[in-house]
Amino acid sequence: MKPAPKPTPETQPFWDGTAAGELRIQRCQSCERHYFYPRPSCPHCGSDQVEWVRASGRATLYSYVINHRPAPGFEDAGPYAIAVVELEEGVRMMTNIVGVENVPEKLPLDMELQVVFERRGDVSVPLFEPAGEPR
Amino acid sequence: MNVVIAGAAETDEVGRLPQHSTLQLHLEAARNALADAGLTKDDVDGIATVGTPGPIQVAHALGMTPAWLDGTGVGGSSFLFHVRHAAAAIRAGLCHTVLITHGESGRSRVGAGRWGMGADSLLGQFELPYGVVGPPTSFTITALRYMKETGLTHEQLAEVAVAQRRWASRNPRAMFRDLITVEDVFASRLVAYPFHLLECCLVTDGGGALIVTSEERARRSPVYLLGSGESAESPIISQMEDFTTSKAFRLSGEAAFAEAKITHDDVDHLMIYDAFAHVPIYGLEDLGFVGRGEAGAFIAEGHTSPGGRLPLNTNGGGLSYTHTGMYGMFAIQESVRQLRGEAAAQVPGVELSVVLGNGGMFASAATLVLANRLP
Numbered sequence: 001m002k003p004a005p006k007p008t009p010e011t012q013p014f015w016d017g018t019a020a021g022e023l024r025i026q027r028c029q030s031c032e033r034h035y036f037y038p039r040p041s042c043p044h045c046g047s048d049q050v051e052w053v054r055a056s057g058r059a060t061l062y063s064y065v066i067n068h069r070p071a072p073g074f075e076d077a078g079p080y081a082i083a084v085v086e087l088e089e090g091v092r093m094m095t096n097i098v099g100v101e102n103v104p105e106k107l108p109l110d111m112e113l114q115v116v117f118e119r120r121g122d123v124s125v126p127l128f129e130p131a132g133e134p135r
Numbered sequence: 136m137n138v139v140i141a142g143a144a145e146t147d148e149v150g151r152l153p154q155h156s157t158l159q160l161h162l163e164a165a166r167n168a169l170a171d172a173g174l175t176k177d178d179v180d181g182i183a184t185v186g187t188p189g190p191i192q193v194a195h196a197l198g199m200t201p202a203w204l205d206g207t208g209v210g211g212s213s214f215l216f217h218v219r220h221a222a223a224a225i226r227a228g229l230c231h232t233v234l235i236t237h238g239e240s241g242r243s244r245v246g247a248g249r250w251g252m253g254a255d256s257l258l259g260q261f262e263l264p265y266g267v268v269g270p271p272t273s274f275t276i277t278a279l280r281y282m283k284e285t286g287l288t289h290e291q292l293a294e295v296a297v298a299q300r301r302w303a304s305r306n307p308r309a310m311f312r313d314l315i316t317v318e319d320v321f322a323s324r325l326v327a328y329p330f331h332l333l334e335c336c337l338v339t340d341g342g343g344a345l346i347v348t349s350e351e352r353a354r355r356s357p358v359y360l361l362g363s364g365e366s367a368e369s370p371i372i373s374q375m376e377d378f379t380t381s382k383a384f385r386l387s388g389e390a391a392f393a394e395a396k397i398t399h400d401d402v403d404h405l406m407i408y409d410a411f412a413h414v415p416i417y418g419l420e421d422l423g424f425v426g427r428g429e430a431g432a433f434i435a436e437g438h439t440s441p442g443g444r445l446p447l448n449t450n451g452g453g454l455s456y457t458h459t460g461m462y463g464m465f466a467i468q469e470s471v472r473q474l475r476g477e478a479a480a481q482v483p484g485v486e487l488s489v490v491l492g493n494g495g496m497f498a499s500a501a502t503l504v505l506a507n508r509l510p
Binding site: 002003004005006007008011036037062063064065066067068069070071073074077079080082083084092093094095096104109120125 | 253254255257259260261262263264265266267268271272273275276277278279280283324325326327328329330371372373374378
């Protein structure tokens with residue numbers, strides 16, 4: 001089985017979101033910037049007046065590698081992309097790219113993506129697929 | 136007060152050492168460095184180490200009772216931090232002579248710490264679920280972005296490994312010594328596209344130790360610490376601010392150059408922590424030796440190779456010499472050897488050397504400016 005994250009109190013709202021099929025990130029009410037990973041105060045301005053918002057789920061492909069030595073749980077995945085995507089809201093997160101063959105020719109940087117969710121035990125992890133493409 | 140490196144030595148061997156525990160490697164390196172310095176353990180009143188087994192056990196095993204301890208553990212750059220912190224402690228009068236040890240059974244895993252992070256850690260929640268298998272699949276993830284934004288080619292990335300093998304071929308202690316070509320790099324196994332096996336560092340066993348003290352207490356020709364800097368960026372690589380430049384490299388380098396009051400033209404020799412082939416490219420640019428996007432061509436044109444104007448990673452680096460898991464100690468050791476004129480691949484006339492250390496995946500960095508003369 002693929003590794004599953006274990007939430008902590010400050011990250012629980014993120015994982016509650018993925019379980020509900022939503023990508024939730026934090027936004028600072030003082031400087032109005034989004035940020036990721038979950039933290040109790042804004043890394044930009046230091047304010048603790050922060051809120052959880054639902055991200056659009058739209059992203060672009062920022063960078064990646066294609067791993068040829070699978071991690072435990074990924075043995076049947078073949079060479080797979082470990083990617084970092086940039087959300088429309090301006091924050092980045094690591095993910096996997098699904099719904100497209102994971103070869104360099106099919107994974108141009110800055111390609112448009114949208115979030116999907118994959119159930120792993122008690123949690124769901126956000127993955128990304130090409131936007132507007134048939135799966 | 137002038138702070139110096141008064142002793143420096145590695146373990147008798149580096150490479151595959153299944154007969155050595157992690158602790159043994161620390162102790163052997165410590166004894167070698169003390170002998171190199173012409174000092175005994177009773178001359179030492181400070182200790183700094185990182186990882187397993189930690190400063191208390193190393194000091195106790197050596198029969199030392201330290202007046203000052205530092206266990207700063209920020210990955211492979213920790214030893215550069217230790218040198219900087221030791222210098223500050225000596226100047227502050229907290230201790231007089233500091234022993235910094237490294238030993239890691241990185242390959243054989245004898246008496247070594249456990250790998251891995253919990254599923255509730257930052258890494259465990261936001262990176263490991265995506266099939267990360269250690270540094271080869273995460274440290275490397277910035278490279279495609281860098282290539283797109285700067286035009287760095289796959290050939291130029293491979294040239295980093297080719298250039299460092301030229302140095303390793305002159306170093307009998309290097310684990311890999313056969314000269315290689317770009318074609319050899321491309322023919323080696325793909326580990327994590329775009330990185331082939333020869334663009335990834337070794338995994339070895341070994342250790343090293345340093346004696347840092349005041350110039351007055353040094354018994355042999357000292358290596359002066361002219362300046363140092365340290366910084367940190369993100370604990371997980373996905374949150375690095377810009378995948379094409381390391382903020383920690385830049386800030387630690389600027390601080391070290393400013394304290395040492397040097398310019399790039401003063402630098403005769405350079406060591407940049409090379410866990411993977413792209414790291415020296417970032418280091419050359421982030422330290423300001425070349426402009427943005429220029430490092431790949433600079434290396435490919437031979438400027439960092441034997442006979443070039445900026446000798447880089449002259450022991451063969453983590454790609455060809457040795458990499459126990461925390462390589463920073465070995466980068467410092469090679470700078471000291473070059474400054475003493477004792478290196479296997481000695482560069483003529485080295486008077487000033489810069490060492491850039493990396494910790495984690497572009498997570499921490501420290502820079503040292505070392506010289507065999509005062510300015």
